[in-house]
Amino acid sequence: MKEIKTAIIPIKTDFVGLKSIIDHKAICIFAATGFFLDDDSYFVGQKALRPATNYTLSDDNNSIVKEETYFKWHYTPIERPFDQIVDEFTSLFETIIDEQVKDKNVILPLSGGLDSRTQAAALKHLNKKVHAYSYEFENGHNETKYAEQIAKVCDFPFEKWIIPKGYLWKNIEEIASINQCYTEFTHPRQAAIMEKLVGLGEVINLGHWGDVLFDNMDLPSQLSLEDQVDIMIKKVIKKRGIELAEKLWKSWDLEGDFYTYFRKRIKKLLQEVSISEDANAQTRAFKSLYWASRWTGSNLSLFEKVKPITLPYYDERMCQFICSVPEKYLAKRQIQIAYLKKRNPELAKITWQDQRPFNLYNYHWNLFPWNFPYRVYQKIRKDYIVKNKVSNNYENQFLGNENEKELKKWLFENQKFKVFVDPSIVEELYKGFKNENHLSYSHVISTLLTLSLFTKISE
Known part of the structure; x- marks a missing residue:
């Protein structure tokens, strides 16, 4: 047997189990949020070791024999100056x-x-x-x-x-x-x-x-669980992430529908955090555990x-x-x-x-009217002085002829990726990226690129 103690906020995630069957549901959540939730991985048989937990593992690291949480996030404020x-x-x-x-x-x-x-x-x-x-x-x-x-x-x-x-x-x-x-x-x-x-x-x-x-999460201290679920979903979902996840869910013929499954997962994890005293502390704990x-x-x-x-x-x-x-x-x-x-x-x-x-x-003076002159200056600067400057990561990677050539190679020429993700989904979203708002589609294109590389490294 092997003993492992994970940190409260781990620098690195360790995994246990076998890379065998693809976990399509977990990948759909990744597509929507940009990260894997809880102990999910790309594979059904492989699980991430959770934070703040003592584990006993089998000698071959293929199974968890015992797991016990040693630290639970809480809100126990001590009043002092x-x-x-x-x-x-x-x-x-x-x-x-x-x-x-x-x-x-x-x-x-x-x-x-x-x-x-x-x-x-x-x-x-x-x-x-x-x-x-x-x-x-x-x-x-x-x-x-x-x-x-x-x-x-x-x-x-x-x-x-x-x-x-x-x-x-x-x-x-x-x-x-x-x-x-x-x-x-x-x-x-x-x-x-x-x-x-x-x-x-x-x-x-x-x-x-x-x-x-x-920092706090700028929430009322008391919120219902359902309201917290709504807020958490808004916080973790990326632009067009739900759209991509739902397309993948349907193409992989998964049972039920993605949003119901996703909401149920988020609600369960929030219930397990269970900090009823303050919604800000609850949200911070959730993000620290899973984000x-x-x-x-x-x-x-x-x-x-x-x-x-x-x-x-x-x-x-x-x-x-x-x-x-x-x-x-x-x-x-x-x-x-x-x-x-x-x-x-x-x-x-x-x-x-x-x-x-x-x-x-x-x-504290960053309020109208004290910040108005600077806001006017920034507007003029953005529209006339630094127009077309790169502001986002995707602009540096996906825009321009050379970037387009490399991106299309991974999205449309990787044969393993074509088997993994329905090419019609890739074609539709890439067309949206090219013809509509680049920023709106940047997450889903980056995710598809990531999934293409996954098929490469998992060969």
Whole structure:
């Protein structure tokens, strides 16, 4: 027998069982949402090990002998002053980062948001050796502007890279072998710069999931289960995801209908989370259980291919801390904002990308009429100055003659894919992508591409 303990938020999903019969129902949910739900995989006989669980496995890893949950997300708020909560976060966050990176040279991806900025403040305070970087699309918007300012304040060496148009095709089979086609290929831009990271340091410090843990879901505290199911479905469904899932469901002649099956699955999982005290805590727990490990975690494998990775927000102690914080203090990123103001005021003065042109001291003014001049400027800039700039991942991968050639090769020339997915579905959705709103069809085209690669790596 083998014993395995999975993390509360796993960095990597482990699987047990045999790759035999295709699980068409699970793939339909993947088509609708972009990730596999709960313990689903591509195969009926293979199951993902759930988070926060102790497992006893057979010696050949073909079956689960015993499974027992050791941590259940909860909402047990302890009332105390906000300043005390910020002090607790400060001590915990910096302790975790110090333990995770030790004396290693740190590679730090930076953005204009709060999670990586909070990491930068902690790493600077702890006097760690850091090499920061950021990237933006070829012919894209200047996404590295604020990241570079953050690195300058912290005196970190900084690299700025351009994600070239069509980078995906050169490495698509390698990417498929790394993430095993458990996420779409247009999302992980880090795949374009993996080789560049090798010489920057010894460990990559990532800020994933901070935005989920340190914000509320903007929901009323009390919601019926049915209302929560409706909201969760809206949160996880991608553009035209239901349409693709229903087409696949019918083409595979599955019993019943997709939406009824999907809703029943979501409702059952929400019932199992069972945090009746607050719908925000319930939603955060659901996302941490089923979204973090099966979507976010799948792309972490691309970083791990380059260097060891550390994730302070994934730490078990951070999850336990979140369960003790009243929702009123988690709302609107208050804790991270207060931490940054306290630990490094200069970082707090840099524009918060989501609240442009405001920073952490004045973002409250991002309301009409105070933000009106900037909104007018942005409208003029978008329509006349930076018109046709790349804004979305799919534009870099699917648009243009060379991209179209590669995309069509995988969608229409892969014989195994033709057997797996009805070619008429692919033809219809690709026609919609070409003739209608590109963005509206980008998810389903990316999913079909992923499924085509799946047939390749599962040969």
